Amino acid sequence: MPEPTAPRPISRRRLLGTAGATGAAGLAAGAVGGTLLGTAHAGSTTTPLTSIGTTVHPFHGTHQPGITSPLQTHGHLLAYDLVPGTDRRGAAALLRRWSQLAAALMAGEAADVDGTHISLDAGPSSLTVTFGFGAALFDTLGLTDALPTALAPLPEFSADALDPDRSGGELWIQIGADDALVAVSALRLLHRAAAGSAVQRWQMTGFNRTPGATARPMSQRNLMGQIDGTNNPQPEDEDYDRRIFVPAQGDPPWMAGGSYAVVRRIRMLLDPWEELAQEEQERVIGRRKSDGAPLGGDSETTPVDLAALDGAGRPVIPVNAHVRVSSPETNDGAAMLRRPFSYHDGLLPDGAPDAGLLFVCWQADPLRGFVPVQRKLDRGDALSPFLRHEASALFAVPGGAARGGYVGQALLEG
Numbered sequence: 001m002p003e004p005t006a007p008r009p010i011s012r013r014r015l016l017g018t019a020g021a022t023g024a025a026g027l028a029a030g031a032v033g034g035t036l037l038g039t040a041h042a043g044s045t046t047t048p049l050t051s052i053g054t055t056v057h058p059f060h061g062t063h064q065p066g067i068t069s070p071l072q073t074h075g076h077l078l079a080y081d082l083v084p085g086t087d088r089r090g091a092a093a094l095l096r097r098w099s100q101l102a103a104a105l106m107a108g109e110a111a112d113v114d115g116t117h118i119s120l121d122a123g124p125s126s127l128t129v130t131f132g133f134g135a136a137l138f139d140t141l142g143l144t145d146a147l148p149t150a151l152a153p154l155p156e157f158s159a160d161a162l163d164p165d166r167s168g169g170e171l172w173i174q175i176g177a178d179d180a181l182v183a184v185s186a187l188r189l190l191h192r193a194a195a196g197s198a199v200q201r202w203q204m205t206g207f208n209r210t211p212g213a214t215a216r217p218m219s220q221r222n223l224m225g226q227i228d229g230t231n232n233p234q235p236e237d238e239d240y241d242r243r244i245f246v247p248a249q250g251d252p253p254w255m256a257g258g259s260y261a262v263v264r265r266i267r268m269l270l271d272p273w274e275e276l277a278q279e280e281q282e283r284v285i286g287r288r289k290s291d292g293a294p295l296g297g298d299s300e301t302t303p304v305d306l307a308a309l310d311g312a313g314r315p316v317i318p319v320n321a322h323v324r325v326s327s328p329e330t331n332d333g334a335a336m337l338r339r340p341f342s343y344h345d346g347l348l349p350d351g352a353p354d355a356g357l358l359f360v361c362w363q364a365d366p367l368r369g370f371v372p373v374q375r376k377l378d379r380g381d382a383l384s385p386f387l388r389h390e391a392s393a394l395f396a397v398p399g400g401a402a403r404g405g406y407v408g409q410a411l412l413e414g
């Protein structure tokens with residue numbers, strides 16, 4: 001698992017390097033405004049930003065960043081297809097360029113690489129960049145022998161209404177950051193680095209709560225107003241790593257330390273949802289809206305009791321409640337780490353909000369995670385009538401890059 005986030009002081013040299021002429025003068029005089037300077041010490045060599053700006057995630061390591069790291073405020077999901085004629089060497093060169101760029105940006109070294117100046121005076125702001133490979137890439141590069149069985153196409157679900165132009169993709173990038181400009185800067189630079197090698201297939205933009213906006217910063221709310229993410233696998237769970245990551249001796253070997261990301265753009269039918277009485281909404285999910293407690297429970301962290309009956313002998317958590325139908329308990333232990341972003345892209349021609357969840361979930365094998373759970377939800381989940389699955393993709397996300405290496409090296413040079 002990546003190291004936990006830690007606010008890291010930004011060196012004075014880097015700040016001066018990234019502040020631009022007027023900012024540098026201000027810094028030299030110790031007179032820069034509140035957002036940059038938390039605790040400046042005369043004569044010290046470091047000048048901390050606020051913790052939002054300074055939080056750094058490591059790019060290199062056993063796993064890629066952006067899987068178990070805390071959700072960020074801003075997210076961009078981008079899919080690319082190789083330009084015809086790009087071969088394995090070309091793909092390797094692209095992944096090397098992307099990895100070097102991601103490592104520099106995540107370390108807050110934007111000044112060294114950023115010709116756009118979009119994020120020039122910002123710290124790394126929890127930036128993570130994650131790369132994945134779609135099944136089509138293996139055909140294009142003649143690497144079908146290395147295609148993981150876990151990357152088999154997802155089955156069709158009865159409620160799917162998928163847009164092929166916003167689904168699939170040979171290459172995938174997930175960008176997350178707690179600053180909008182840092183996120184877009186990464187997006188621009190990664191896009192520019194793809195020129196001549198890959199063209200963008202689709203792009204989706206989402207958001208989560210800003211750190212510090214609530215006294216309960218660990219609990220996200222989605223656009224249905226629910227606390228979402230409570231019963232995710234937890235790092236202290238004995239099987240946490242095994243559920244999310246391909247083991248070191250995994251199959252295929254190039255996926256050691258990797259994971260599989262299922263990406264679904266799920267539109268919420270917010271108008272009919274908001275017409276439901278709150279009590280009904282809570283029965284649809286099986287949890288209270290106010291504090292996320294399971295029905296019949298005290299608080300968000302109260303374990304869900306699926307066996308509990310009310311005075312009339314009926315299940316306290318309805319038989320078709322979302323938490324019952326999706327729970328590992330009712331799915332032979334199938335589980336995934338959900339790490340979504342909300343989106344709101346204006347209105348559709350009929351006036352309905354084009355809004356919902358960029359559902360991203362992580363697992364060591366989609367056949368022991370997303371697939372069985374979504375099959376079950378598709379058959380009888382009280383939430384499904386309020387959702388439309390509009391786009392879908394599945395990506396193999398290799399393990400993290402070694403220093404001096406790049407993501408996917410074991411596949412592309414194997």
Ligand SMILES: C=CC1=C(C)c2cc3[nH]c(cc4nc(cc5[nH]c(cc1n2)c(C)c5CCC(=O)O)C(CCC(=O)O)=C4C)c(C)c3C=C
Nearest residue numbers: 226227228229230231232266323326327328357370373374
């Ligand atoms: C196939 C997997 C899932 C899809 C697709 C999905 C969509 C989806 N879910 C919500 C809102 C909530 N989901 C909650 C719990 C929950 N959801 C899934 C799986 C999928 N959800 C699981 C495995 C769980 C955990 C079940 C459990 O063990 O208790 C909750 C409750 C809070 C929580 O535990 O996170 C909410 C709320 C939406 C809005 C949505 C599609 C837009």
Ligand SMILES: [Fe+2]
Nearest residue numbers: 322323326338
């Ligand atoms: Fe859910």
